[in-house]
Amino acid sequence: MNPLGRRSFMKRLGLASASGLLGSLVSPAWSRQLRNAVDRTELFSADQLATDEDFWYYMQQAFTVSPTLINLNNGGVSPAPKTVQEAVKRYYDLTNEAPSYYMWRILDQGREALRARLAAMAGCSADEIAMNRNSTEGLETVIFGYPLQAGDEVVVCKQDYIHVVHAWQQRALRDGIRINWVDLVLPSEDESYLVSQYVKAFTPRTKMVTITHVINWNGQILPVRKIADEAKKRGIDVLVDGAHSFAHFDFRIPDLNADYFATSLHKWLYAPIGAGMLYxxxxxxxxxxxxxxxxxPQEGEIRKFEHLGTRPFFIEEAIGKAIEFNEMIGLERKQKRLQYLKNYWMERVRDVPKVVLSTSMNPKWGCAIGMVSVAGKTPAELDSFLFSKYRIHTTTINWEGISGVRVTPNVYTTTSQLDLLVEGITAFARS
Ligand SMILES: Cc1ncc(COP(=O)(O)O)c(C=O)c1O
Structure with a gap:
């Protein structure tokens, strides 16, 4: 039960502040309500706020959520909030007034300020952050740019992202390097098992290890720091695939003891699609x-990774609005809400006969992403049942021992939407 009902929450809101009133003259109702709600969040702990449907309902109004389907595949890519969408449109319109002028002399002037803001979020120096288009670009920059010779070894996990696997395989084919594969049985809450699988794969010839911070297939969080420490002891460089971790839950990149970290800002930061970052x-x-x-190419200057040619500056500049949006929510509150949502639906289906859950409910090992399947049925059957009967959009996974329907709510997801998911999974399991 929600301990803080709509009334109690509204009572705590009190009267609108003077600044809120002034804002009301120019801003739409959804943003005034959200602002009022956010203004009063100091009355609640992040844990309390995680269960407050009123607050998150206002959050939903900041997005342009489809009224005709329930999107539970935020693991693929996240929608951007309205403020981000509007910034992209504004900057694009401006660009078209005189592209070479507005792109290069105006919008691109914002890049250093943006770099500094991303670095502040990441907890590192601005001189360690390059802006690009997505995780794939960052990961492949490192995989193809790293000096290796025939016979050198790298450690890669079979459950890493498909682009990482293919990039290393391509490098092996071309340059004669050797891949030592880690094959994880997931989900797992056994830190020593997870770390030891990597350590077992290290040899004196290992030059680099790739570690996926959040395994996208089932949402498993890996103990990156522990694995990285073992690698560093052996002089092995560490590349972290942070596609799903940055702005999803609270950490600073240097805490991971990694040398390279790539992420997609269009996932959990809610930046426009086509925005990424490489540390x-x-x-x-x-x-x-x-x-x-x-x-x-061999200088120690991070900006050398940004010679991408002409590109959508209007997307890059709108990243700033996504940072603002995240600052408004606060990372701890976001993390707690996402964990709450995942456990909300999982707790309600876990005892249903034939339902199999493949993601940990412990916050140390999972956050927003969860996986479910039903014994005797294929993931595709469950996915299409949920969509055809409930208009719930999920995705099916079948990759290296991980199979099921992946469910990923977001900050705009309400528990009433998850109640429908629970109803759908239960009906399917009983059918
Ligand atoms: C773990 C992981 N790494 C890398 C990527 C690639 O991200 P992008 O398509 O934004 O480059 C994804 C995409 O879902 C992912 O889940």
Whole structure:
């Protein structure tokens, strides 16, 4: 039961502040209500707020959520809030008034300020952050730019993202490097098992290990720091695939002890689609050749990774609005809400006969992403049942021992939507 009902929450809101009143003259109702709600959040702990449907209902109004389906595949890509969408449109319109002027002389001037804001979120120096288009670009920049010779070894996990697997396989084919595969049985809450699988794969010839922070297939969080520490002890470089972790839950990139960390800002930061970020530890920048050539490819300057040619500056600049949006929510509150939502639906289906859950409910090992299947039925059957009967959009997974329907709510998801999911899974399991 929600301990803080609509009334109690509204009572705590009190009267609108003077600034709220002034804002009301110019801002739409949804943003005034959200602002009032956010203004009063100091009355609640992040745990309390996680269960407050009124607050998150206002949050939903900040997005343009489809009225005709329930989107529970936020693991694929997240929608952007209205403020981000509007910024993209505004900057695009401006660009078209005189592209070369507005793109290069106006919008691109915002890049250094944006870099500094991303670095503040990541907890590192701005000189360690390059902006690009997605995780794939960041990961492949490192995978293809890292100096390796025939016979050198890298450690890669079979449950890593498909682009990572293919990139390393391509490098092995071309350059004769060797891949030592880790094969994880997931989900797991056994830290020593997870760490030891990597350690077992290290040899004196290992130069680099790739670690996925959140396994996208079932939402498993890996103990990156522990694995990275073992790698560093052996002089092995660490590349982290942070596609699903940045702005999803609270950590700072340097806490991971990684040399390279790539993420997609259009996932959990809610930036426009086509926005990514690559972190490279300062002293490791010089050794990575950029994917797109630079004048001095071996210099220790992070901006050498940004020679992408003409690109959508209106997308890049709108990242700033996504950062603002996240600052408004606060990462701890977001994390707690996402964990709450995942456990909300999982708790309600876990005892239903034939239902199998493949994600941990412990916050240490999972956050928003959860996986479900029904014994005797295929994931595709469950996915299509949920969509045809309930208009619930999910995705099916079948990859290296992980199979099921992946369910990923977001900050705009309400528990009443998840009640429908629970109803759908239960009906399917009994059918
Ligand atoms: C773990 C992981 N790594 C990398 C990627 C690639 O992200 P993008 O398509 O934004 O480059 C994804 C995408 O879902 C992912 O889940």
């Amino acid at each position: 490279v530890r300062k002293e490791k920048i010089a050794r990575i050749y950029p994917l797109f050539a630079a004048e001095k």
